[in-house]
Amino acid sequence: MNVSSLAGLVGAALVGLGLYGLIVNPQPLRKILAFNLIGSGAFLVFGIVARRGAAAAFPFDPVPQAMVITGIVVAFAASALAVALILRLQEETGKVTLDPDVPSKPPVTGASNP
């Protein structure tokens, strides 16, 4: 087995693990970590694509690298947005859940935001 296939298999495994976590774990924070795991798998696949130099003229294709960097920035921003939402939810209700029926104001502790 050469390095490319090994990296490809690892990428596939990461995607599979992440997808499992995203579906099975009820906690939002774990779901976000699982999303990042799938993202890492996808970035690894991009890495192998770069190594294979699919755009025939290049010995080592730089375009997928540019895409991976963009992808990492987007995934980082997405995680930050999700964590911000979770923090706000924690502040408002005192617990973090995706159950649509639960939330209501907790017995007041701490200051509330204007």
Next chain:
Amino acid sequence: MIETPPALAGTAGGSLLVLAILLPSAGILLSFVLGGRFAERVALGLTPIGLATAIAIAILVWRSRAPLVYNVAGLPPPLGIALRADGISCVMLVTAALVIAAAAFYARASFATPENVSEARAPLAFWILIQAVWAALTILFVGGDLFNLYVALELLTFAAVPLVCLAGKPETLVAALRYLLFALFGSVFYLLGAALLYGAYGTLDIVLLAERVRALPAVWLAAGLMTAGLLAKTALFPLHLWLPPAHANAPAAASAVLSGLVVKGSFFLTVRLWFYVLPALPGAAPEAILGALGSAAILFGSVLALRQPRLKLLIAYSTLAQIGYLFLIFPLASGVHPWIADGWSGGMMQTLSHAFAKAAMFMSAGLLAESLGHDRIAEFAGAGRVMPATFFALGLGGLSLMGLPPSGGFAAKWLLLRASAAAGQWPWAIVMLAGGLLGAGYVYRILAPALTDGAIVLKAPPQRSREAIALALAIVAVALGFAPQSFFDFLQIGRAAASALP
């Protein structure tokens, strides 16, 4: 110097596409820098200019009967990134500009910065986010590169999710978080599919890919991953769970944009993928699956809409059903057959008429909720008499949803029915007819109690100007039913499959 093949060269007037993207993007930055009540002025001031740009693009495409192309920095694909506007891009650009403008003027009453402060959080966020939605949609409609489109899809998500939770209440935060998680699943799967396509062909340009794609296992896998991701973002059954709470809990102006336009963004990309990138795949089976999921969405969404006690939830569930109709375009407009022109026209007409009808209905529902202080359908008795214009807009929007003539919804469903009859694909026709009946049922549920007698006390009468905006959108949805044949010819511009027909 390498010669650029004619299919990839830029065309005259292509810089208008750049202007269409730059306008809302510059608006975002300007609103952010100036802050306070300037954000509102910038957003409102840009809407007529953006609309004029979209119309100018449409006129250029109409005259030349060919897509408008702009190569960024003069570099043609595969190295450069192309922007292209064909027939469907143009109508979506104009629709987006109209609905965004309507939503912005409608929202002035709810998102004005209060007199005694220089800046407030929710208004500033709203005016910046609505421009961000507009910018992202514009890139989605004219993008010619699958990775560029991925970035646009992400921008759209990041702009749409905070719109859901502007009110900051716990249930809106939960709805936004669920929406975000579904959307993230969708985008990462799309990205993985794009990586596989790049690995197979060394380009993500739509025109180049369409020439090179063959039915390889990697291409099938990429198509499956990207489609699954896009369906999660479009909320097609069974990946719809996030939509009703998100759309029903958002402020009315935001719901109008989310339901009318944002779900159409990822649907548009699904259409791009199957009709423009992958027409070389022998697609009967996947397209039948998409059609079957759409049919399930029509029945499931309509039945649930019938059972909702609250108006905004009812309208949100009806969005699920109406999204289902959109996906009938896949079995009815693919391949090379005599009926695909009808299928294509019907699917695109449904996209447009639903955008206008649903935006009008969410705006009317917002007016009702503000005037009555609630949106429980059972307590609407007498409301039709005190708010006639609002209920007229709801009724006209409903007309289009259930597909009664004359309306855009009728034209759409009639064309789709005709295509399914010509193709001998009867199951779609039966589902559409059942969906029409169920649609009539849930629209009747809104209007019937409102038209009965009852004493009702309004907290405040609705503003005439806001009623007029909702009514104008509903009238556009109805007027689409009178679209001439030349409009449907326009929708075919830039479609490869159409030119293969005799």
